Amino acid sequence: MTQTALTQIAEKRNAVEVDTPKMTARNVDVFYGAAQAIDDVSIDIGMENVTAFIGPSGCGKSTFLRCLNRMNDTIPIARVTGDIRLDGKDVYDSSMDVVQLRARVGMVFQKPNPFPKSIFENVAYGARIHGLASSKAEMDEIVERSLKRAGLWDEVKDRLPDSGTALSGGQQQRLCIARAIAVDPEVILMDEPCSALDPIATAKIEELIHELRGRYAIVIVTHNMQQAARVSQRTAFFHLGTLVEYGDTSELFTNPHEERTKDYITGRYG
Amino acid sequence: MPQSGEHTVKAFDDDIGELRALVSEMGGIAETAIGDAMHALMKRDLETAKRVVEEDPKLNELDARCERLAVRLIALRAPMADDLREAVAAMKIANVLERIGDYAKNIAKRVPDFEQRGDIEPLSILPAMAQVVSEMVHDVLDAFAARDADKALAVIERDDAVDDFYNSLFRTLMTYMVENRHNIALSTHLLFIAKNLERVGDHAANIGEMVYFAATGEHLADRYDFVGEPGGTAVPGAAEDEE
Numbered sequence: 001m002t003q004t005a006l007t008q009i010a011e012k013r014n015a016v017e018v019d020t021p022k023m024t025a026r027n028v029d030v031f032y033g034a035a036q037a038i039d040d041v042s043i044d045i046g047m048e049n050v051t052a053f054i055g056p057s058g059c060g061k062s063t064f065l066r067c068l069n070r071m072n073d074t075i076p077i078a079r080v081t082g083d084i085r086l087d088g089k090d091v092y093d094s095s096m097d098v099v100q101l102r103a104r105v106g107m108v109f110q111k112p113n114p115f116p117k118s119i120f121e122n123v124a125y126g127a128r129i130h131g132l133a134s135s136k137a138e139m140d141e142i143v144e145r146s147l148k149r150a151g152l153w154d155e156v157k158d159r160l161p162d163s164g165t166a167l168s169g170g171q172q173q174r175l176c177i178a179r180a181i182a183v184d185p186e187v188i189l190m191d192e193p194c195s196a197l198d199p200i201a202t203a204k205i206e207e208l209i210h211e212l213r214g215r216y217a218i219v220i221v222t223h224n225m226q227q228a229a230r231v232s233q234r235t236a237f238f239h240l241g242t243l244v245e246y247g248d249t250s251e252l253f254t255n256p257h258e259e260r261t262k263d264y265i266t267g268r269y270g
Numbered sequence: 271m272p273q274s275g276e277h278t279v280k281a282f283d284d285d286i287g288e289l290r291a292l293v294s295e296m297g298g299i300a301e302t303a304i305g306d307a308m309h310a311l312m313k314r315d316l317e318t319a320k321r322v323v324e325e326d327p328k329l330n331e332l333d334a335r336c337e338r339l340a341v342r343l344i345a346l347r348a349p350m351a352d353d354l355r356e357a358v359a360a361m362k363i364a365n366v367l368e369r370i371g372d373y374a375k376n377i378a379k380r381v382p383d384f385e386q387r388g389d390i391e392p393l394s395i396l397p398a399m400a401q402v403v404s405e406m407v408h409d410v411l412d413a414f415a416a417r418d419a420d421k422a423l424a425v426i427e428r429d430d431a432v433d434d435f436y437n438s439l440f441r442t443l444m445t446y447m448v449e450n451r452h453n454i455a456l457s458t459h460l461l462f463i464a465k466n467l468e469r470v471g472d473h474a475a476n477i478g479e480m481v482y483f484a485a486t487g488e489h490l491a492d493r494y495d496f497v498g499e500p501g502g503t504a505v506p507g508a509a510e511d512e513e
């Protein structure tokens with residue numbers, strides 16, 4: 001194999017582009033006050049793939065994830081520069097409706113955070129404020145469909161009026177996923193969605209991610225490398241605010257290109 | 271960030287070290303077995319031949335230990351990247367070394383058939399051939415120990431010389447058998463011995479591929495078209511003689 005061919009392979013492996021990008025980020029910097037948390041990150045999020053962000057604590061993976069639906073707007077000292085687009089449209093453009101953006105780019109958090117309302121209302125809430133249902137029957141349908149897609153319907157269909165907070169941790173997290181799905185998003189961001197769950201509940205979420213793949217562009221931040229390896233097709237490794245390596249998950253975990261990636265995934269870091 | 275140093279979990283290093291040591295030990299035993307079998311053959315030394323046969327189960331046992339250790343490592347430590355490649359390579363290499371031991375045993379088993387016979391001319395080629403394959407086994411294990419991809423490649427390239435030995439010996443033995451049919455039985459034994467040595471060379475080259483992959487993450491088969499058994503294809507009717 002020629003040196004050129006090897007170089008091309010190396011470049012392809014580390015390319016930030018994907019074939020069908022849903023979101024694109026170019027030269028993104030994030031500052032918290034004077035401290036720089038993200039340094040010149042460029043990456044595509046594909047529609048067909050589950051994308052995993054991995055890296056040690058404080059590497060910026062969650063910070064970057066929160067840029068994708070402008071969750072960092074809620075932090076007064078946070079400042080984001082660079083270019084982030086959803087279907088080619090600048091999400092930081094002044095004409096972008098942030099509430100609309102967060103409906104299109106939904107989010108699931110580390111700790112399940114259902115509203116202190118009924119199971120039904122947890123799912124219906126977003127759909128209602130976005131005016132997605134014009135009748136009770138339509139709303140029932142949205143709730144049922146969302147709970148089914150989140151793999152929770154069979155467990156809660158007879159207790160929809162019960163409080164969402166009365167469910168188990170794993171069920172609460174799936175309720176939160178149902179809530180995100182109910183507003184018909186295009187992208188779902190998951191920030192450590194399983195870190196508070198036991199292995200069985202984790203497996204159910206992972207199976208759910210697998211089923212949702214293709215219908216939504218999914219980005220998952222996880223500390224659990226095995227989880228990234230199991231659920232994603234593309235993996236991005238962040239370190240000290242930079243994107244070190246981005247590639248096919250199977251390649252990145254068997255033959256990482258960058259020394260820093262290798263040291264991290266083999267447990268030689270720190 | 272420290273580069274390629276020790277694992278944060280030190281017991282991980284201990285496990286990998288144990289696995290690597292086991293493979294190296296097996297390599298030493300396999301190399302010695304070939305040397306001893308050839309020595310026994312050339313010197314008609316039945317004692318040594320018997321010992322080679324008797325010691326073969328030791329390699330089988332170590333191979334089984336290697337496999338258990340590698341499986342445990344994969345299950346408990348979930349190795350990634352070069353660690354994963356190394357664990358898989360160690361398991362495969364141990365298996366190949368066990369096979370090399372079988373070939374040495376096969377050669378040793380034929381020694382009694384040569385006991386009452388004087389030197390025959392084609393026999394004189396075998397020590398040189400055995401020397402090359404022994405060195406291949408030795409060097410490829412060095413390459414494994416040093417994670418040296420270039421050294422592994424160098425071993426793979428030497429396999430052609432072994433094939434040349436085999437093909438040349440095959441022709442010589444054919445002529446020998448045609449000349450005098452009383453030579454057929456002994457020539458057939460010699461042919462099998464040569465084939466055994468040729469297979470050891472192939473296996474050393476296979477180990478070279480595994481070492482290359484473990485060290486670099488690249489599959490050599492993607493770069494080379496030598497996959498398969500070159501020595502076996504050139505000569506028709508050269509049956510496999512394996513346990």
